[in-house]
Ligand SMILES: Cc1cc2nc3c(=O)[nH]c(=O)nc-3n(C[C@H](O)[C@H](O)[C@H](O)COP(=O)(O)O)c2cc1C
């Protein structure tokens with residue numbers, strides 16, 4: 385059963401996990417077996433890109449280095465996403481447990497929670513949890529009595545830039561530089577923070593690791609679909625009766641989700657935040673899963689009275705503002721898409737200009753340096769495709 389975390393306060397999976405059961409199980413396992421267990425669970429990163437967690441850890445574990453890091457990405461800047469805030473508020477111990485398990489698996493001695501500036505109020509809470517874990521021997525020297533396993537965690541603050549959620553920009557920012565994405569390769573697992581091998585994982589990914597180690601891979605794989613194992617937290621907002629954070633297994637259809645949140649009358653749903661796709665009502669039987677519509681968890685319900693071009697304009701204004709400007713396709717492409725939407729709204733967009741901008745959007749998807757520019761055309765293109773009639777009729781009537 386899905387659970388509305390904030391509005392009903394019912395039990396959800398994280399509430400059923402016995403404290404430290406995951407950490408104890410992990411520390412009783414060899415490092416290689418631990419990485420294999422996470423790989424076998426099929427856990428895919430919950431931060432949006434969906435990279436297999438076990439594979440990422442395996443790459444980092446294979447690197448030879450005196451110093452390695454585990455970074456918890458708590459930047460949560462994707463519009464419409466607020467599930468990590470809830471996890472950090474209610475289940476910080478589980479996240480720290482997941483970080484400690486990650487540190488053991490890859491051979492890291494320091495974990496860093498990169499907390500978004502808007503969540504500054506959570507910093508004392510997180511420091512308090514960290515301090516209590518140190519006092520209980522769950523962090524620090526010889527964690528849980530395991531000789532030679534030293535692991536501690538600190539909290540570092542972001543400064544409010546969306547692009548700093550991108551893992552290499554995050555690392556630049558941690559090093560004290562402008563938060564601009566790096567060229568890859570090398571990937572952070574090889575050369576990350578201060579050039580050392582670094583695992584960057586989302587808050588929810590790390591909490592899920594602790595749950596998997598506590599309850600086992602078979603339990604985890606009993607939820608979801610063949611290619612998307614487990615359950616997921618979704619941040620649901622917009623034109624629905626019951627916005628909030630929900631837990632659903634992967635594979636739920638958009639229609640099923642809308643029924644749960646009281647958003648049946650929607651004309652569209654934006655899945656995956658501003659960088660995701662806009663799904664029109666005719667496609668509501670599609671599934672939220674890596675094999676159909678992948679998402680970091682943002683679900684924005686768009687009601688029947690909304691102007692779909694307002695939605696596109698809102699997202700594009702965001703991307704124009706948040707592009708770091710480092711590479712040309714993104715720096716110039718986002719303003720062009722915004723211009724096209726403004727012209728469409730005014731019923732004055734020449735068809736050849738629109739065709740050029742669509743081509744430019746395709747170029748951005750393949751030629752931008754980081755995920756921001758690669759994904760910012762998604763909403764624009766899916767709105768043009770899904771709402772061609774509405775846009776055309778409006779232009780004709782304008
Ligand atoms: C512009 C941009 C913003 C991002 N913001 C976040 C974020 O706030 N939180 C997050 O976990 N991942 C974010 N990511 C994805 C990270 O780069 C990275 O893939 C993720 O932290 C890896 O964790 P995971 O494998 O556990 O999903 C962002 C990516 C891009 C391109």
Ligand code: SF4
Pocket residue numbers: 547564565706707708709710711712714715752753754755756757758
């Ligand atoms: S795609 Fe955009 S945000 Fe990413 S590096 Fe290029 S300009 Fe910066």
